[in-house]
Amino acid sequence: MTRRLSKVELIPDSGLDAVQWAFDRIVDHRMTQQDILADFNRLLGAAGLPPISSSSFNRYCLLVREGAIKRPHLAPALDAGQPAILDAVFRQRLQAAVGHDTLIHIEAALVGLSAKDAA
Numbered sequence: 001m002t003r004r005l006s007k008v009e010l011i012p013d014s015g016l017d018a019v020q021w022a023f024d025r026i027v028d029h030r031m032t033q034q035d036i037l038a039d040f041n042r043l044l045g046a047a048g049l050p051p052i053s054s055s056s057f058n059r060y061c062l063l064v065r066e067g068a069i070k071r072p073h074l075a076p077a078l079d080a081g082q083p084a085i086l087d088a089v090f091r092q093r094l095q096a097a098v099g100h101d102t103l104i105h106i107e108a109a110l111v112g113l114s115a116k117d118a119a
Contacts, residue, residue, distance in 0.1 A: 007052055008060040009069070011044070012101045018043035019072045022057075026064045033061055085110045 041051035
């Protein structure tokens with residue numbers, strides 16, 4: 001069954017360091033969730049991003065602790081010489097619908113799938 005991405009998972013790549021920091025603290029169980037959230041929101045603010053609500057952060061923490069979410073990382077960039085995975089018009093429409101960061105993740109996943117098929 002698929003699920004919607006949490007607000008924390010939808011934070012743009014500019015906030016990746018903050019999300020990784022929070023993920024590591026959640027897994028470590030050495031800080032309270034409230035303390036993690038307070039520091040996480042400070043890190044997001046320093047990156048110019050809006051704060052995350054306690055309810056959104058709580059849902060994210062539950063998913064992390066259940067193992068439903070892996071440690072976040074940057075999606076690999078596509079090589080300049082690599083053929084386009086998506087048609088240019090479809091790519092523009094998809095980017096308008098989901099945003100640039102999500103589009104990059106989708107393209108990286110498709111590249112990975114096509115590499116598996118070629119092997």
